[in-house]
Amino acid sequence: MKRYWKIVLLSIITLVVIGSFYIQASLAAKDTLQLELEKISGNEDELKGLTIHGDYGTGNLTKNFVHEVNGETILLNNRSVIEELTTDINSHIMKKLIEEHRNFMRGKDLFPDYFFENESLVVYAGVKRDYKFNSIDFSFDIDVLDKKSNEIKSIPLDLPDTETYGWYDVVDVEVVDGQIILLTRSSLVNGGEEVNEYTFDLENQKLLSTEKLISTIRTDNSWTELSVIHDSSIDPEKYILFKTSTLKDVEKDGYFVQEVTGNEVQVYNIETKQLKKIDFPDELVDAIDLSTIIDSTLYVSSRVDSGLELSQYDLEKDEWGEKKAVDLPKYKNGYESMYTNLMNGKIYTAYLTDEGYELYIGDLRTGKSLYEGKIKVSNTSSKTDELYIHLIE
Amino acid sequence: MKRYLKLVNFEFNRFFKLYLVLIGITFVAQMSGVIVESKSYHNQANEIMQEDLLTQSEYVQQYGPMSFLNISESIWFLGTIALCAVTLIIYVFFIWYRDWVGKNNFSYRLFMLPSVRLNIYLAKATTILLFVLGLIALQLLLLPFENQVFKWIVPEVFRTDLSVLEITNLYYLNLLIPKNILEFILFYGAGMTAVMIVFTAILFERSYRLKGIFYGIVYCGVSILIxxxxxxxxxxxxxxxxxxxxxxxxxxxxCVLVLAGAIWIGNMLIKNKVRV
Structure with a gap:
């Protein structure tokens, strides 16, 4: 045994050091940042299924976290290399689809915009891109899953004139009366953008028609920016919004600056195939990204000094309704001090007060508060901390 | 089993002196790195504060605090880790070829030992693994000391303190020291597979000499492809x-398939084909 002392000693030291390091590491992993919500008023049931994404800064280190309300706070930078590769932090919607239809979901691009689900069907419509030397060949990749029979049908379709497009993407998939409707957005190689509608027959898997809904052009010193606004849900939707802003290069004191010369907001009714212009007040145009449609009412939330203001527009009658105020008396105005999301017929907003972040959940239809609470961080040793919330889903 | 352990001990002692030198260099270089980097930050801070008439907190605001990252990203750290890695990679080859070079052909005696020849192969692999893990343990032992020395030299206002765990999470160190034990096993398992592939390729060369180099390269290519x-x-x-x-x-x-292939082919070569 004496002859072996060197190797035995080295082995023991190695084992003890590496072993104790990993025991320490696994203990430390448990006691990290933890987000907590402290109720001020309302119903805690509103928090069910909510996920908060944000950053937490201590000194010069920023920690990126995902918090499932009433559950664990996961620090994204704390994950190991393999965890980073294998745990996807996809949206709830995608996770649920994968759990329910594991085989159907294989090899799909996991963006909610590419999916549609109702009681009997799941439809996927992605774009396959075949990268060539100086162009991209685009083709549709459409799969339909019949939930009852578990049968999968595919509709292959090559897109014509792909060399004229710089980019091609699906923005929404809907199923109406036995027809699959795809709305696509594409940019042209020589400037400008298009929104096209493709209608397929579900029964025979055949392309019925294509229609150009919107096209913008680019001239030498002016161009148009297009935004497509709709909920990132996979449930049936009846309306989709398009905003086009015309911008121009204007010379001011020797400098060129961009100036918005016009805005237009249009709503497309997917069922009746009608494109209608909405008379949008200028001050609300920038707020349109924060909007949602419930039944046939469009809700737009805009930031005001005292909190938020909800404007509503009736898409059938084409008229603006009464504005509702969401008063957040402790709201401290400033850079990146508020995050708002409209979903499930509710408004969710996390905003900064002098005592830290607070969460407000309100009903869009009635404008009433459903839950208010404080967002607190525990389990941290840091003296200087900064919380920043950038997504609630 | 006893034969195998004896062989491991034998291989271990053959490299031990050089290994101690490696440990010594790592210790001295990293410690000097901590001292030099900390002092230079502190001196620079004092100079700039005097020139620009800044208070300590103003300086930190403008130029940023110092953390252990400044040290672990420096050449003092990267250099020693690269030195250890390169030395061990060279030794992966030398552990075989040293038996053939020199005045008396040692491989002849080694292969004449009354034990399964695969034991020689496995003992050499075990030795490499021990040396690698030993150096990782050394780094883990040094980090808390170095962290403490850093704290002694740089006053608190200028520092962002990191724990040893946080240091190992940063930058390249998380490749050497992954965050959990499972990943550690996977990483070093894959590493040992690579070592064994090289071993088997070396045995190809030792068996068929010039032609063997070609066989070895093809074998490596196939392994990587699988x-x-x-x-x-x-x-x-x-x-x-x-x-x-x-x-x-x-x-x-x-990976397991490739590893099994390496050991199986290595066993065939060392048993039947290897030339002394």
């Missing part, structure tokens, strides 16, 4: 068919 097969298929033919977790398991299976 190892990467799941990833290559996923990216080309299967169009992301597998979920990430499934892919990980396939990769582990491919």
């Amino acid at each position: 190892f990467l097969a799941p990833l290559l298929l996923q990216a080309s033919l299967l169009e992301n068919y597998f979920y990430p977790m499934e892919l990980l398991f396939l990769e582990i299976a491919a």
